[in-house]
Structure formats: structure tokens, C-alpha cells
Amino acid sequence: MSTKKRRQRLRTRKRRFRQRSGKVETTKNKQAELQVGAKMESPAVELDGSFMEGGGQILRVAAALSCIGGSSVTITKVRAGRSTPGLRPQHLSGLQLVSDMCAGVLQGGAIGSTDVSLTPGKIRAGNYTADTHTAGSVCLLLQVALPCALYGDAPSILCLRGGTNADMAPQIDYTLQVFKPIVEKFGVLFDCDIQMRGFYPKGGGEVTATVPAVKELRAVTLLERGAIAKIHGRAYVAAVLPFKLAKDMAAAAVRAIRREVKELHVNIQAVQEKEAACGNASGIIIVAESSTGCLFAGSALGKKGAHADRTGTEAAEMLLRNLRHGGCVDEFLQDQLIVFMALAKGTSRIRTGAVTCHTQTAIHVAQRMTRAKFTITKCVDTPNVTHIIQCLGSGVPNPNLDTSA
């Protein structure tokens, strides 16, 4: 027998002996210990779904942080603040998606359910599909799944189906032009392709997001607004709606913005969506960029019987409202950044206008689910009143990636 083989045999014998005497950690033992450890470190959390905002956002923030942190979460009184309480298709598909991504156990996962719990397992990278089968927002599916995908062991590909431009949710253009460049500052990199736009009531939209895993997220400081340097936008009509509606929306929006912002050229493109759109719809998104890289948006969707002018003006007024306050993010981005602030390593500071109820709710959930600590400071600098949301993040490293590499 060769020396090499003899040594190998000896090592095997020694290991068997240590196993019998309980001195060695087999992979199985290690996993069991880790699981017990994870459970001990991450106690189950119970959340009241009617708290403050009382809507779907509580579910998304809680489920994403449960997946990443390993603590099970139970949410009672789901969406009690809404006229149709309980899980709707978008919320249910989002929960099922993250449950799949972390090989978790989802209880109460049914339309209308008002009590739901998620017991997460380990996040596994892969190709995942979620379909709301309605016009439920694909951007809100991304909102719950993106943080989880970041904590996988490799890149994940998410195929998300539903509405790309839905009401009361980010339009996909917002996700790509406002949300994406800002979360990149935390180290959140993803690509997103729009295969098909989908609208109310049919849905039928599809986007594919490719999300690389991260080792950890970094803290972000956004305190200086700078000057508004650029305003551009997109007014669209899809399918059989006349192109004139898009032009009218764009023109009305430009007129409204010009009343307050006189020194900048405002470029809003009118677009007719043809092949890659499912259903009749119209809408507009306008984005303003500041000299320090802050991004703000105003958006609106055309409604049956409403004039295109009205839709354009509505989006412009939303944008102007967000330009007036002097903060560095708009009223929607605030709440969408809370999860990343909570997960990041170090202290993030973000100047905002009035702190929204969605943001306060997200902070409440993030503090229940992680060790992150948030404070909000009001700053009066006449005529502006802004707030600084500060967060000492929990600095959660990705346990699924080899951080020594």
C-alpha cells in the first residue's frame, strides 16, 4: 500500500472514531447546528398587518427580511386598512415567490387570507417565475423578491408577470429610471428587461430581472439635493388608443412644469406602444435629475373618461410637489429604500420631504425584523422643511456567498 493511501486510511479511521465519540462535525451535524443556531438567534416575529399603513407593503418588507434574516414571521389582520382586506393576487404571488426562493413554508397563502406566516429556509439562487394572473404590479413583485435574490449563492433570474404600469405602484419606468440608479449606491445591481407591457385590467405584462448576489450592502448618504439639472419623460399610449392622447399628455405636463421651472428644457417624448404591449392603456412618467444625482418622478395613468391633459397635469404636479420640498428622494422612493438601509453595513442618511406613512410603516417592520436602528430628525431651513432618515444598518452579510474570496 502506498504511503498516500495509508495516510488517507488513517485519516478516515480517526474521523470515524471522532464521529462515534461525537467530536467531529459532519456536514449534516453542521447543518443541523446551523439551523438550530439560526432559530435561536432569530426568534419568530408576529406583526399586526393593520399597523399604520395597514397595506401590502407590510407583507413585502416582512417577508423579504424574514427570508434574509432567517426568522419566521406571522402577519395577522393582513391589509386590514384596505377596502378588500386579506391577500390579493399580487401579494400572494409575491409571498409564494419568496417562499420558493428560500425553500420556505408559507401558511395561510390563499386569496383573501388575513393571517399568513412564512418559515424561511436557505435562499437558493435560480430561475423563478411569479405570475399575478391580473394587472397586479410586477414592480411590487420585484420589491419583495429583489432583496432575497441579493442574498442567494449566485445570480438569480426572476420572470415576473402582471401589470408593468399599474396604479398605486411604481410604473416599470419608475423602477428602472429612479429606483434602480439609487439602489445601485447600496451595491444592489440588477438588470431588468421589459418583454411585454401589461396594464389594467388584463395584465399580461412580463419583465425579467437578473440579480447578482452580494456579499453585503453598503450604507448610503443622500443629503445634498443640488440643483435640478434635467427633466425628461415619456407619455405613452398602447394598442388602439390614438397617438394624439400621448402628445396631449406630454404637452399638458410640459406646460404645468414650465409654470414653476422656467430655466430648464423639459423633454417629454410621446410614444405609441405597439407590439410589446398587452391591452389599451395610456400613461406618463416624468423624471427630474439633480446636479448631485438625486432622482424624482411624477407619474399618472390615463383613466376612462379622463382628459389626456388632466393625466399629464397630474403627473407634472406630482413631480413639482417633490421638487418643492428640498429633499433628496421623492415621496415613493423613501419607503422603497428602507429595506436596503436596514440591511446595509454602516450608517445611511437620507434627506426626505415629509416622511410618509408607508415609510414609517416600513421602518417599524424593519426594526422588528432586524437589528437596524432608525431615527428621524426634522430640519427647518426656511423655506424648506426636510427630514433626515438615519439608519444604523444591521450589516447582514450574505451567509450563502463565500465572503473570504
Ligand SMILES: Nc1ncnc2c1ncn2[C@@H]1O[C@H](COP(=O)(O)OP(=O)(O)OP(=O)(O)O)[C@@H](O)[C@H]1O
Ligand atoms: N406613483 C408611484 N410611483 C412610484 N412608486 C409608487 C407610486 N405609487 C405607489 N408607489 C409605491 O408602491 C408601493 C405601494 O405599496 P402599498 O402597500 O400601498 O401597495 P399594495 O401592495 O398594492 O397594497 P395595498 O393594495 O394594500 O395598498 C409603495 O412602495 C409605494 O411607494
